[in-house]
Amino acid sequence: MMQSPINRTIFVVVSLLLLTTVFLISPAQIPVIIFKASLVTLAAILGYWIDYLLFPHMRPGKIDKTEQDPMIRASIAIRRAIIIFGTILGMSMAL
Secondary structure, three states: OOOHHHHHHHHHHHHHHHHHHHHHHHHHHHHHHHHHHHHHHHHHHHHHHHHHHHHOOOOOOOOOOOHHHHHHHHHHHHHHHHHHHHHHHHHHHOO
């Protein structure tokens, strides 16, 4: 199901407005925000690869004979989300 581009546009506009507000209040914080955003992005990619390497045969998009059950497929997607969330949270708290 395709998402409406309006939803993404609103998200981008709000993000830019908030970034502009931070720039007007404290311009020195812009590099810190960019650094933190890059760390969160790196943690998300690392979490994805941790899940991929730990469970190479159980991916959310791959349909196998054992993965026909909707509960199993949902649990695989939830497992990946929890691993990525834990990686992001751990890296955010450590740095």
